[in-house]
Amino acid sequence: MTGATFDAFVEGPSNRLALAAARAVAAAPGENANPLVLVGPDGLGKTHLLQAIGAAVREEDAGRLVERESVLGLAERAHGERGGVIALHECEVLLLDDLEVVATRPDLVPLVLELVSGRVPFRRQVVLASTLPPAALGPAAEVLAPGLLGGLLVELSAPDAGTRLAILRRRAADLTPALADEVLTAVASVPIGSVRELLAALQRLVAFQAVSPAPLDPAQARVLIGGAADPEPGPENGAPAPAADAASSESSVASDLAVGDDEFGSFLSEVVASVSHQVDQWRTQVGEAILRHGGEGYRTGRLEALLQEALPSRPGDVLADYERDIQRLRAMEREALALAPDFAGAPAFRDPDQLIQAEALLVQARTRRDPLPGPQPELRLERFGEGPGNRQAMQAVRSVVESPGTRYNPLVIVGASGCGKTHLLHGLGHALVAREIGPVACLGAQALSAQTSVLDESTGLAEWRTRFQYAGVLLVDDIHLLLDQPRAQEELLRLLPHLVEAGRQVVVASTEPPSALAGIDPRLLTRLDAGLVVELPPPDREVRLVVVKQLLAGTLAEGDAALADWLAARPADSARAVQGAVRRVLSAAEAQGVAPSPALAREVLDRREATRPPPRRSGGARSAGIPGPAHAMVRSPEKMIPEWPRLADRLIEEQD
Amino acid sequence: MSLVNFTAREITCKLVYYGPGRSGKTTNLQYIHGRVPEQRRGRMISLATQADRTLFFDFLPLELGQISGFTTRFQLYTVPGQVYYNATRRLVLQGADGVVFVADSQARRFEDNVESFQNLQENLLDQGVDIRTLPVVLQYNKQDLPPELILTPAELDDALNFRGVPSLGADALHGSGVFETLKQLSALVLQRLAMAPPEEGVHSS
Numbered sequence: 001m002t003g004a005t006f007d008a009f010v011e012g013p014s015n016r017l018a019l020a021a022a023r024a025v026a027a028a029p030g031e032n033a034n035p036l037v038l039v040g041p042d043g044l045g046k047t048h049l050l051q052a053i054g055a056a057v058r059e060e061d062a063g064r065l066v067e068r069e070s071v072l073g074l075a076e077r078a079h080g081e082r083g084g085v086i087a088l089h090e091c092e093v094l095l096l097d098d099l100e101v102v103a104t105r106p107d108l109v110p111l112v113l114e115l116v117s118g119r120v121p122f123r124r125q126v127v128l129a130s131t132l133p134p135a136a137l138g139p140a141a142e143v144l145a146p147g148l149l150g151g152l153l154v155e156l157s158a159p160d161a162g163t164r165l166a167i168l169r170r171r172a173a174d175l176t177p178a179l180a181d182e183v184l185t186a187v188a189s190v191p192i193g194s195v196r197e198l199l200a201a202l203q204r205l206v207a208f209q210a211v212s213p214a215p216l217d218p219a220q221a222r223v224l225i226g227g228a229a230d231p232e233p234g235p236e237n238g239a240p241a242p243a244a245d246a247a248s249s250e251s252s253v254a255s256d257l258a259v260g261d262d263e264f265g266s267f268l269s270e271v272v273a274s275v276s277h278q279v280d281q282w283r284t285q286v287g288e289a290i291l292r293h294g295g296e297g298y299r300t301g302r303l304e305a306l307l308q309e310a311l312p313s314r315p316g317d318v319l320a321d322y323e324r325d326i327q328r329l330r331a332m333e334r335e336a337l338a339l340a341p342d343f344a345g346a347p348a349f350r351d352p353d354q355l356i357q358a359e360a361l362l363v364q365a366r367t368r369r370d371p372l373p374g375p376q377p378e379l380r381l382e383r384f385g386e387g388p389g390n391r392q393a394m395q396a397v398r399s400v401v402e403s404p405g406t407r408y409n410p411l412v413i414v415g416a417s418g419c420g421k422t423h424l425l426h427g428l429g430h431a432l433v434a435r436e437i438g439p440v441a442c443l444g445a446q447a448l449s450a451q452t453s454v455l456d457e458s459t460g461l462a463e464w465r466t467r468f469q470y471a472g473v474l475l476v477d478d479i480h481l482l483l484d485q486p487r488a489q490e491e492l493l494r495l496l497p498h499l500v501e502a503g504r505q506v507v508v509a510s511t512e513p514p515s516a517l518a519g520i521d522p523r524l525l526t527r528l529d530a531g532l533v534v535e536l537p538p539p540d541r542e543v544r545l546v547v548v549k550q551l552l553a554g555t556l557a558e559g560d561a562a563l564a565d566w567l568a569a570r571p572a573d574s575a576r577a578v579q580g581a582v583r584r585v586l587s588a589a590e591a592q593g594v595a596p597s598p599a600l601a602r603e604v605l606d607r608r609e610a611t612r613p614p615p616r617r618s619g620g621a622r623s624a625g626i627p628g629p630a631h632a633m634v635r636s637p638e639k640m641i642p643e644w645p646r647l648a649d650r651l652i653e654e655q656d
Numbered sequence: 657m658s659l660v661n662f663t664a665r666e667i668t669c670k671l672v673y674y675g676p677g678r679s680g681k682t683t684n685l686q687y688i689h690g691r692v693p694e695q696r697r698g699r700m701i702s703l704a705t706q707a708d709r710t711l712f713f714d715f716l717p718l719e720l721g722q723i724s725g726f727t728t729r730f731q732l733y734t735v736p737g738q739v740y741y742n743a744t745r746r747l748v749l750q751g752a753d754g755v756v757f758v759a760d761s762q763a764r765r766f767e768d769n770v771e772s773f774q775n776l777q778e779n780l781l782d783q784g785v786d787i788r789t790l791p792v793v794l795q796y797n798k799q800d801l802p803p804e805l806i807l808t809p810a811e812l813d814d815a816l817n818f819r820g821v822p823s824l825g826a827d828a829l830h831g832s833g834v835f836e837t838l839k840q841l842s843a844l845v846l847q848r849l850a851m852a853p854p855e856e857g858v859h860s861s
Contacts, residue, residue, distance in 0.1 A: 262691075263834075264692050267835050267842070268720060271720055271728070271846070275667060275728060276724040278846050
C-alpha cells in the first residue's frame with residue numbers, strides 16, 4: 001500500500017471533478033474553492049482525497065500547518081484533548097472528515113460553523129467530507145448554510161468498470177499470490193459500488209487463491225465475490241470479460257474448494273474469507289494509521305516498511321509502539337513549544353524514529369527556562385597552574401576534553417582541600433561547554449543534597465531527574481560531603497549509570513579516593529572506582545609560581561621575579577594557602593603605601609608565622625631541625641620553620 | 657491453547673460439541689467427517705462403549721490449508737454426554753475456543769438439556785471462563801422428528817438462550833444445519849482474533 005497521495009488515487013469519470021478540485025485546493029490553499037465539500041457514499045475515496053490534499057500541501061512547504069480531524073473528534077478537542085480546538089483555528093489547512101455526523105450530533109454544529117466561518121474570510125482553507133450532501137443534514141443544514149456559501153461542492157459516485165479495473169490492477173500488484181488479469185477484469189465487471197468493498201473482494205479472492213490448488217478462473221471469481229458466474233450484459237460491464245472455460249470451471253467447482261452445493265467447500269470459503277479478513281485486518285489498521293498520521297505530518301516510514309512485509313511478526317505490537325511514540329512526540333512537542341515557540345516545526349517532533357533527538361530538543365527548551373547550574377566563569381583551565389605534581393591529573397582532564405564520555409568516564413579527581421579540584425572541575429566544564437556536546441551541569445554535593453532533599457514525586461522530582469538525565473556532562477564537586485545523605489546518593493546513583501551508559505561525561509571531585517570514602521553507598525563507590533581516579537597533590541613550586549604570578553598580575557609587583565620566586569618558594573599545603581600569602585603581602589603594601597617586595601613579604605609573612613602559636617606536636621617542638629626543650633628555642637623568625645616542608649620541596653630549594 | 661501463532665504461522669481453533677447424552681454430538685462430527693475431502697481431514701478418533709455411546713471423546717481434525725499465510729486447523733471435539741463423565745467433559749473443555757451446545761429437541765429431554773447447559777456453565781466457570789465471553793452456538797437437533805414430540809427452536813430459545821447467542825435447528829442425521837452450525841461458530845471464533853488484544857487472543861506461542 002502506498003500513502004494517500006494524488007498519485008495513488010485512481011482517476012475515473014466518477015471522481016474526476018473531485019480530484020481536480022482537490023488538486024486546485026492543494027496548489028493554492030485558501031485561494032480556490034473555500035470551503036471545498038466532498039460528498040459521496042462511504043468507501044469512494046473522500047478520506048483519501050483529504051489526506052492527499054494534506055500531503056501535497058506539506059510536500060510543497062513542510063512548515064505549513066495542516067490539521068485533519070473528524071467531526072466526532074471535535075467533541076474530544078472541545079474538551080481540551082489532542083491539542084484542543086485552537087490548533088484547528090490556527091492551522092492553514094483544515095481537513096474535516098465525516099461532516100454527516102452533525103445530522104445526529106446537533107451539539108457539534110456550532111463548533112463546525114465557527115471553524116468554517118472563522119477561517120474562510122481569512123483565506124484559511126477548509127475541506128469537508130461528508131456522505132450526505134449539506135442539504136440532507138437535517139436541522140444542521142440551515143445553520144451551516146451561511147458557512148458553506150461561496151464554497152464548492154463536488155460529488156463522488158461509484159466507480160465505473162474501467163475505474164474498478166484500474167483500482168484492482170494497482171492493488172493486486174502488491175498482493176500475492178497474483179491473480180490473472182482476466183480474473184481482475186471479471187471482478188471489475190461486477191457492479192460493486194464502493195472502492196472499499198472492491199478491495200475487500202480482491203482480498204477475498206487472493207486469500208482463496210492461496211489455498212486453491214488451481215488458478216481461479218473468471219467465473220469462479222465472480223461467484224466468490226457474490227456476482228453471477230456470467231457477466232451481465234450492459235453498459236456498466238463495458239470491460240470485456242474473457243470467455244469462461246466451461247469445462248475448467250466445472251472441474252474447479254467439483255473440487256473441494258468449490259462453492260455452491262458442496263457444504264465443506266462453502267464452509268471453507270467462509271473460513272477463508274473470515275481468516276483473511278481478520279488476519280489482514282492489521283493491514284487495514286496500518287494503512288489507516290499511515291493516512292491519519294501522515295496527514296498530521298508525522299513520518300510513517302516505520303509503518304510503510306511494515307506493510308512491505310508479507311507476514312510480519314506481531315504487527316499489532318509494531319502499530320501500538322508507533323502510536324505510543326506518536327503520543328510521546330505530541331506531548332514533547334506541546335511542552336517544548338510552550339517553553340520555546342521557535343522550536344515549532346522541528347522535524348524531530350514529527351518523526352517517531354527520532355525520539356532521542358526530540359527529547360534532546362525538549363531538554364534544550366527546558367534548559368532555557370530552568371538552566372542547569374554551569375561552571376563558575378572565573379575558573380578556567382587556562383588559569384590552572386600545571387606542574388610535575390598535577391601533570392597526570394591535567395593529562396586526564398585533557399583526554400576528557402578531547403573525547404568526552406568515552407575514555408575516562410567517570411573521572412574522579414582526588415585531592416586535599418584547596419589543591420584546585422574545584423578549579424579543575426569548573427575549568428573542565430568550560431572546556432566541555434565549548435565542545436557543544438550538550439548542557440553542562442556543574443554543582444557541588446551540598447547543592448545536590450539541598451535540591452533533592454526538598455523534592456519528592458509530587459513536587460518536581462521527576463522533572464529534576466529529567467533535567468539532569470539529559471545533561472551532556474555532569475560535574476559534581478566535593479562528593480565526600482554526600483556522607484549520610486542517602487537521598488542525594490540515591491539520585492546520583494540513578495544519574496551516574498544513565499549518563500555513563502549514554503556516553504555522557506561524568507566527573508566528580510573528592511578529598512578521598514572512592515575506596516576510602518565512608519558513609520557513601522557502596523554501589524555508588526564501585527561505579528566511581530570503575531572510572532579513572534587521579535590525584536591532585538598539593539601544589540609544587542611550579543604550580544605555586546603560576547598562582548603567585550596570576551595574583552601579582554595587574555599590581556605594582558607584576559614582573560617582580562624576585563618577589564614571585566620568594567613567594568613560590570615558600571612551602572604551602574594548598575593553592576589556597578599560596579593565594580592567602582600573596583594577598584596578605586599585597587594588602588600590607590597597599591596599607592603602607594609601598595610597592596610589594598621580597599623584604600616586605602618576608603616581614604609580613606615571617607612575622608605572622610613567628611607570632612602564630614606553635615602547632616601542637618606530640619613529640620615536642622622542633623627548631624631549625626635541632627631538637628631541644630621548648631623554653632630554650634631560638635625565637636628568631638629567620639631561623640624558625642613552623643611548618644616543616646615536604647622533603648621534595650626542600651630538596652628543590654637546596655638545589656636552587 | 658494458542659489460537660493464532662504468529663511465529664509458527666498457525667491458526668488452530670478448538671471447537672467442542674457439548675450437550676446431553678444422545679443429543680447428536682457425535683452424529684454432527686460424523687456428518688462433517690463424511691463431507692470433508694479425504695486430504696483435508698484427519699482420522700476421526702472415537703472411543704465408544706459397546707452401546708455405541710461416547711466413552712471419552714470424539715476428535716476430528718480438519719486441515720484447512722494455508723489461509724493468508726497461516727496454516728489453519730480446526731479441531732472438533734465432542735464430550736461424553738452421560739452425567740457420570742463430568743471429569744472427562746471438563747478435560748475436553750479445557751482451552752476450547754468455542755462451543756456448540758447440541759440440544760435434543762424432544763420435549764421429554766427438556767430437563768436433560770437444561771441440566772447439561774448448566775453443567776457447561778459450571779465446568780467453564782471452574783476453568784475461570786465466563787460463558788458470556790466464549791463463542792457459543794446453540795443447535796436444536798432432531799427437528800426432523802414429528803412436531804408433537806419436539807419443542808420448536810423458539811421454545812428452546814426461551815429455555816436455554818437467555819443470552820441471545822446464535823441458535824438454529826438441525827437434523828444432524830441427514831446433515832441439515834450441521835455445517836450452518838459450524839459456520840456460525842467458526843465466524844464467532846475467528847471474529848475474536850481481531851477483537852482480542854494481542855496478549856489475550858493472539859498468542860505468540
